[in-house]
Amino acid sequence: MLFNSVDFALFLPIVFILYWFVFNKNINLQNFLIVVASYFFYGWWDWKFLGLIAFSTFVDYSIGVALSKENRPLIRKILLWTSISVNLGFLGFFKYYNFFLDNFVSAYSFFGQEINVQSLNIILPVGISFYTFQTLSYTIDVYRKQLEPTRDFIAFSAFVCFFPQLVAGPIERATHLLPQFYKKRVFDYSKAVDGMRQILWGLFKKIVIADNCAEYANEIFNNSGEYSGSTLLLGAFFFTFQIYGDFSGYSDIAIGTSRLFGFDLMKNFAFPYFSRDIAEFWRRWHISLSTWFRDYLYIPLGGSRGGTWMKIRNTFIIFLVSGFWHGANWTFLVWGALNAIYFLPLMLSGKNRQNIDIVAQGKYLPNFKEILQIIYTFLLTVLAWVFFRAENVAHALSYLANIFDTTLFSQPQILPTTLIALLALFIITEWLQREKNHGLEIYGNGLLKHRPIRWGAYIGIIIIIFSFGGSQQEFIYFQF
Template sequence: MLFNSIGFLIFLPIVFCLYWFVFNKKFQHQNRLLLFASFYFYACWDWRFLFLLMFSIGLDYLSGIKIENSRSKKEAKFWLTLSIVINLGFLGFFKYYNFFVESFAELLGGFGFKANVWLLNIILPVGISFYTFHGLSYVIDVYKKRISAERNFTDYAVFVSYFPLLVAGPIERATHLLPQIQKERIFNYEQAVDGMRQILWGFFKKMVIADNCAPLVNEIFNNYQTENPVNLAIGAVLFAFQIYGDFSGYSDIALGVSRLFGIELLKNFSFPYFSRDIAEFWRRWHISLSSWFRDYLYIPLGGSKGGLAMKIRNTFIIFLVSGFWHGANWTFIIWGGLNALYFMPLLIMNKNRQNIEVAGQGKILPSFKECLQMIITFFVTCIAWIFFRAESVSQAYHYIARILSKDIFSFPNSLPVKTMALIGLMLLIEWINRERFHGLEIKRFRPWIRRAFYIAIIYIILRYANFGNNEFIYFQF
């Protein structure tokens, strides 16, 4: 079931009404409703993989209890290792089996050996990367004694399968989400209204920005060998906004929907294209994944405690693993490696924490220096996005080579004026509200002005949205 589908627009009000008007006597009843709704939500995609989700939930639930009840460190480590191996085993099989087999065959071919490989026609279970990381963080936190093992199966199952975040995050922590599930929720009108604003902004970014960019990007990337170099550059920029509108739009909808049920999820995006360097970009883009790798991979590897060589090694590891997490293709690994290279000058000069506050803090416009920094950061990010979008490393290389050809100063064949204007509107609104939680958190104007503005956004969605059931990009990860 997609957020941008008629089915979800029917599903959400039904669950909301049952949650607050029928099952509101006890929060345990609300949790059971959320669990049933979450399983139904997931089964609407493919009911067969619901059993895989349930197995993952049961595995980590029992592992957490076994770890906490262990009489020795060795026994606890056994159950932790078992959970990690099984979880990553399923993730590796469904997501990476064909990649490893094909890569091994190519390696043998390089030495003159021909290998007949057995590839599988595997359907990737939607959301497996996200709910697997939910479970892994939980058992690791129990092992590290950051949290007690959850004994209520329903509460734990809701933590993993909670439908707003189930298929594309944000990647939650048990320390943040479980306490909210374990207590009574009281309907908060202001929280719910602001949740609706955030949902509206998410729909705008997904259906107006991302879905209008998508056909243009597909056309350009599919015909990159014959496209004008300027058109190729435009295609790279449009993809940058497509993936931002698509993924951050999903996150806004997820956070807004959850707020309707009195539960706050982790913020996943914080206006990343206003970043002044690549370190700031990664503090603002897919925040839940970046912080997950920091806490469960970077710090255990030694983090920044060692010398410069260790810092460089650990930084490359988390960026390469992050790239591989996104998909079984060398393009994602190179995308991660490029971002690591971008990060290196800041790390070596110890300037990776220099831009903590938002650009133009307390000002209407950024300074010239900040503006130049944002343009450069966006430019190098777009170069990396080409590898992310390309179907192969060869395609990405030739795509970039054609952009840098002698015809770069020629005129484009056509300009997507409407889409560019809509992107400009989005950037303007987000710049005005860059110091707030989301793009439509507008509090400085009078109520009638805000209402008129929301009506205008709704009109733009109805007028310019692509109403096809367009899946979210991150469903494939």
């Protein structure tokens, strides 16, 4: 069930009414409703994968209970690795089986050996990478004794399958989200209204920005040999805004929807395209995944505490794993490696945390140095996204090579002026709201604190969505 669909527009108010007006007297019934609604929401795609979520939920719940009763280090480690093996085993099979099999066959063929194996027609369950990491956070935190294991199976099930963020995050930590299912929720009008604002902004990002950019990005990438360097560069720009509008738009809708039900999810994007270096970009892009890898992989490996070799090794591991998490294709590994190469000079020089504040905080415009830093970082990001979008590494290299030929300075063969104007409106709005949590938040100072401007913005965005919305497409991160 897509957020930008009529189905969800009917589903959400029905669940909302039942939640607040029928089951509001009993927190257990509210949690049970969330589980039922979430399974219905997920089963709308393919009901056959509901068993996978249910099994993963049962395994991690049972292991959590077992860990609470066990003090022997060896047994605790066995329980932990059972959870890791089951969760990553499912993820590995559904997502990476054919990738490893095909590369194994290719490796044998390279040495002149032919083997006959058959790939499986495996359908990737929607959102498996997201809820797998979410349940793993629970088991790991219980093992580390950073979280008291729950004995409330319904609350734990609701935590695992919570429908707003089930299929594309944010990847919530058990320490943050699970305790919210134990507490009685009281309807907060101001939070609900702000949630609706964030949903509206997320829909604008997805329907107007991402879906329109997708049409041109797909055309240019799919026929890259036919276009000039300037057009290819424009196509890379379109994909850059497509993936941001698509993924951060989903996160906005997920966070806003959660607030309607009295839950607070973690911030997943913090206006990353205004970053002044790559380190800042990765503190602002897909925050829930970046911090997950930091806490459960990078720091256990030693983080930045060791010598130069260890820092380089850990940096490449974290970025390569992050790339591979996104998909079973060499392009994602190259994308991860390229970002590691971007990041290393900052880390080795101790400058990876020099830009932790908001750019031009308290000002309308950045200074000249900040403008150059933002442009430079943005261009590095655009070039890396080419590998993310390309069909294979050869396609990405060819695409980049064709950008930097003599036609780079020619007039683009595709120049959608309406879309460019919408992108300009989008960028200006995000810039003005960069100190807020989302593009329509009104807390504090800002133009939106004035009611006429605020309502004018609401009406204007709704008109733009219906007038200029692109053709409906699935969210990009559903495939991950």
